[in-house]
Amino acid sequence: MKTNNLYLHADGDAFFVACELxxxxxxxxxxxxVGADRGIAVAMSPEAKKxxxxxGMPVFQIKKLYPEVVILSHHFDLYEDIEKRMQQILSxxxxxxxxxxxxxxxxxxDPSEVKYFGGEKNLLxxxxxxxxxxxxxxxxxxxxxxxxxxxxxxxxxKPGGVVALLAKEDEIAALKRTSxxxxxxxxxxxxxxxxxxxxxxxxxxxxxxxxxxxxRPMFEFQRELQGEEIxxxxxxxxxxxxxxxxATRTFRPASTDQKVIWREIAKNAERxxxxxxxxRLVSNKVGVFxxxxxxxxxxxxxxxxxxxxxxxxxxxxxxxxxxxxxxxxEKIRSTGVILYNLxxxxxxxxxxxxRQDKILKKRIVEDAADKIRxxxxxxxxxxxxxxxxxxxx
DNA sequence: TCTGGGGTCCTAGGACCC
DNA sequence: TCTGGGGTCCTAGGACCC
Numbered sequence: 001m002k003t004n005n006l007y008l009h010a011d012g013d014a015f016f017v018a019c020e021l022x023x024x025x026x027x028x029x030x031x032x033x034v035g036a037d038r039g040i041a042v043a044m045s046p047e048a049k050k051x052x053x054x055x056g057m058p059v060f061q062i063k064k065l066y067p068e069v070v071i072l073s074h075h076f077d078l079y080e081d082i083e084k085r086m087q088q089i090l091s092x093x094x095x096x097x098x099x100x101x102x103x104x105x106x107x108x109x110d111p112s113e114v115k116y117f118g119g120e121k122n123l124l125x126x127x128x129x130x131x132x133x134x135x136x137x138x139x140x141x142x143x144x145x146x147x148x149x150x151x152x153x154x155x156x157x158k159p160g161g162v163v164a165l166l167a168k169e170d171e172i173a174a175l176k177r178t179s180x181x182x183x184x185x186x187x188x189x190x191x192x193x194x195x196x197x198x199x200x201x202x203x204x205x206x207x208x209x210x211x212x213x214x215x216r217p218m219f220e221f222q223r224e225l226q227g228e229e230i231x232x233x234x235x236x237x238x239x240x241x242x243x244x245x246x247a248t249r250t251f252r253p254a255s256t257d258q259k260v261i262w263r264e265i266a267k268n269a270e271r272x273x274x275x276x277x278x279x280r281l282v283s284n285k286v287g288v289f290x291x292x293x294x295x296x297x298x299x300x301x302x303x304x305x306x307x308x309x310x311x312x313x314x315x316x317x318x319x320x321x322x323x324x325x326x327x328x329x330e331k332i333r334s335t336g337v338i339l340y341n342l343x344x345x346x347x348x349x350x351x352x353x354x355r356q357d358k359i360l361k362k363r364i365v366e367d368a369a370d371k372i373r374x375x376x377x378x379x380x381x382x383x384x385x386x387x388x389x390x391x392x393x
Numbered sequence: 394t395c396t397g398g399g400g401t402c403c404t405a406g407g408a409c410c411c
Numbered sequence: 412t413c414t415g416g417g418g419t420c421c422t423a424g425g426a427c428c429c
Contacts, residue, residue, distance in 0.1 A: 036398065039396070039398085057396085058395065059396090061396085064395095074397090101428080185427070187428080188426085189425080216403065217426085217427075246398080246400075250396090250398090301422090334398095336399095
């Protein structure tokens with residue numbers, strides 16, 4: 001049975017800025033940037049884009065070059081709240097939706113639905129009216145035969161665009177208008193490879209005979225753009241199915257001091273394991289990295305002696321391997337800790353000696369610490385390591 | 394004093410087994 | 412004696428995404 005599914009993609013316009021403006025309407029019409037704490041611009045209002053600010057531009061540079069720009073720091077709770085309400089709106093229209101990221105959703109659109117609204121134009125207009133009326137935030141909408149085409153469609157007339165690609169000729173025109181640099185799934189490594197074959201647009205990509213040396217995802221994105229349904233809309237993932245958790249922080253000034261760097265790693269291990277405990281997940285493999293002031297990464301991976309979310313055990317495992325990430329000459333600007341192989345606590349098999357069991361009991365201590373932090377703030381409790389030095393205990 | 398932070402999936406190659 | 416051909420699991424590293 002051949003169905004004619006359609007896919008909707010909704011993409012928040014300058015989402016973090018738009019969310020901030022719901023609380024600070026007096027800033028509307030001004031150049032506003034949301035900058036990840038003292039770091040780089042992650043979202044820009046159209047006015048800020050117009051004067052030349054781009055994603056990734058360092059905040060210090062923006063301040064210097066464009067003193068008139070308002071720079072806000074981010075508030076993820078607010079964005080998540082608006083995302084949830086967006087999810088509710090979409091759920092009231094469609095049976096199957098997928099929250100792809102904090103500012104993007106997909107929905108599977110049944111053709112009967114389109115009919116019910118009297119055509120795709122009406123459906124999209126109605127949806128847009130409801131979203132913007134309720135949330136006071138604008139989204140660009142794309143409707144097409146596949147996910148990849150819908151995503152391409154929503155990009156075409158950002159911000160605030162509503163683009164339906166139903167007729168074949170519209171689809172072709174849209175592919176021709178999209179540069180090879182802006183294709184979902186084709187990243188910075190692959191773009192130059194494709195350009196070497198003379199490809200310039202998504203249309204060229206769709207009609208290109210990909211050599212087998214390209215990876216599977218590349219073939220899948222290509223077929224999606226050709227109109228073949230490869231990616232379905234998946235129901236929202238349970239956070240407990242998450243496969244990794246990471247915590248990383250940049251610190252200033254960059255340092256070669258082992259104690260300083262270790263303290264940062266300890267803080268990250270605490271934050272990552274706290275997050276794991278919130279989700280009641282445990283890990284048996286940990287990754288640790290440092291980033292030098294030249295932006296060079298050094299990475300190591302360590303198998304843990306058991307499944308755990310205890311920062312003490314995690315730090316004990318990292319400690320002997322830590323010195324080889326450093327050398328005297330290179331300054332370190334940030335560190336990170338990543339927990340892999342996340343497994344639900346309740347599904348971890350107990351080992352022969354019941355060690356695992358003791359670890360889980362030890363969790364109670366950490367839980368108490370988490371509660372205190374929740375009540376009195378992050379600084380209330382810290383492991384000795386993140387306060388002081390290499391010699392813990 | 395200069396550039397966040399947090400994720401997923403694929404692949405090639407080695408170990409091991411029959 | 413002179414080395415086939417699978418399968419599966421794990422790992423490290425790379426590529427992609429927001």
